[in-house]
Amino acid sequence: MKITNIEVFPLTLPMKQNFSISGGKVGDQSQGAPHVYVKITDDRGVEGWGEARPSHRWSYETLESVTTTINHYLKPALTGESATDLNRIHQKMNREIAAGLNKGMPIAKAAVDMALHDLIAKNNGTHLPGLWMGTYKDSIRLSYLISTNDPEQAHKKAQYAKENGFLAVDVKIGLNPKQDVRVLEAVKQAAPNLYFRVDANQAYDLTQAVRLSREMERIGVDVFEQPLKANNLHGHAELRRKTVIPIALDESIWTAGDLIQAIRMEACDMAVIKVTKMGGLREAKLCGEIAKEAGLGLLGGGLTESSLGLTASAHLFNYLDIQIPVDLNGPFFLDDDPVADGLQVEQGTVRLSGLNGIGCTISDDNLQKYLMKS
Numbered sequence: 001m002k003i004t005n006i007e008v009f010p011l012t013l014p015m016k017q018n019f020s021i022s023g024g025k026v027g028d029q030s031q032g033a034p035h036v037y038v039k040i041t042d043d044r045g046v047e048g049w050g051e052a053r054p055s056h057r058w059s060y061e062t063l064e065s066v067t068t069t070i071n072h073y074l075k076p077a078l079t080g081e082s083a084t085d086l087n088r089i090h091q092k093m094n095r096e097i098a099a100g101l102n103k104g105m106p107i108a109k110a111a112v113d114m115a116l117h118d119l120i121a122k123n124n125g126t127h128l129p130g131l132w133m134g135t136y137k138d139s140i141r142l143s144y145l146i147s148t149n150d151p152e153q154a155h156k157k158a159q160y161a162k163e164n165g166f167l168a169v170d171v172k173i174g175l176n177p178k179q180d181v182r183v184l185e186a187v188k189q190a191a192p193n194l195y196f197r198v199d200a201n202q203a204y205d206l207t208q209a210v211r212l213s214r215e216m217e218r219i220g221v222d223v224f225e226q227p228l229k230a231n232n233l234h235g236h237a238e239l240r241r242k243t244v245i246p247i248a249l250d251e252s253i254w255t256a257g258d259l260i261q262a263i264r265m266e267a268c269d270m271a272v273i274k275v276t277k278m279g280g281l282r283e284a285k286l287c288g289e290i291a292k293e294a295g296l297g298l299l300g301g302g303l304t305e306s307s308l309g310l311t312a313s314a315h316l317f318n319y320l321d322i323q324i325p326v327d328l329n330g331p332f333f334l335d336d337d338p339v340a341d342g343l344q345v346e347q348g349t350v351r352l353s354g355l356n357g358i359g360c361t362i363s364d365d366n367l368q369k370y371l372m373k374s
């Protein structure tokens with residue numbers, strides 16, 4: 001099973017609505033959403049598909065840099081390699097694009113890793129859970145994303161979540177810190193019984209985060225995600241000592257090494273697992289397993305991937321037995337994507353197909369339709 005070709009498709013997918021986090025707009029309806037699909041073919045003619053969803057307000061990778069990294073660096077390094085030797089594949093990718101403070105270009109590498117998992121599972125006549133010798137589950141629950149600094153809007157959205165079968169809300173704060181408490185109160189009032197995840201995307205300093213956590217204790221928040229800068233493990237550990245609200249880390253944990261540092265520093269109660277952030281299914285699975293063994297809770301998330309990345313993530317989260325509804329929010333923002341067949345989203349539940357590999361069929365017509373115009 002040798003890699004004979006790697007093809008890269010930079011896409012602009014149509015969006016239903018804008019998406020903002022504390023760092024700014026990460027999805028703009030007028031410009032469309034940047035996604036990169038990758039097709040890897042082996043010497044038997046089997047095809048594997050993977051996806052990257054770069055977001056330059058969230059990390060430094062862009063649609064352009066993911067595309068050129070795979071085309072000019074990863075493709076020449078990997079062509080002719082055995083598709084099944086993922087250890088060697090990742091060693092070669094990491095030698096080709098060296099680390100900065102962290103793994104270099106993890107989102108680009110994740111698309112390659114995902115495509116190889118798809119390829120290997122198809123060659124073995126099984127789905128992703130079969131590849132991991134885990135149980136196949138045909139669905140996963142989603143949380144409902146609320147990203148607004150208007151308390152009235154937040155109230156309406158939380159009410160929608162409650163009335164439409166969602167079991168959890170994921171609320172973005174730090175968009176306008178003055179409104180945070182009012183937004184949180186509005187959500188709690190509208191949906192008091194839903195799991196309440198609050199994500200600050202690094203918006204605060206320690207003093208602000210301690211103050212806000214006191215308000216969260218009063219309001220009844222279930223988890224406070226990434227309040228401080230990614231590299232501030234000491235501050236997160238300090239915050240944990242000052243509040244009973246569980247602290248989750250997302251942007252601080254890109255690799256298993258980061259996770260182990262966070263565990264040593266006692267900097268979090270929960271870890272956010274994301275396939276693309278962690279450089280693919282292999283490292284994300286490792287992080288999930290380490291976090292579980294260390295007694296941390298797990299949250300599942302994504303970077304608004306389309307159906308392909310969502311399905312790959314869903315299989316991993318099911319394998320890791322993540323019980324809290326996950327933040328795979330692509331379907332709330334995307335109007336269409338290149339997946340022709342593979343999953344159905346019904347409000348708070350995604351139904352997965354039993355197809356081999358990741359489980360998605362890709363439409364060539366849609367790939368061409370959404371190919372970025374250069």
Ligand SMILES: [Mg+2]
Binds near residue numbers: 225250251272301
């Ligand atoms: Mg997050």
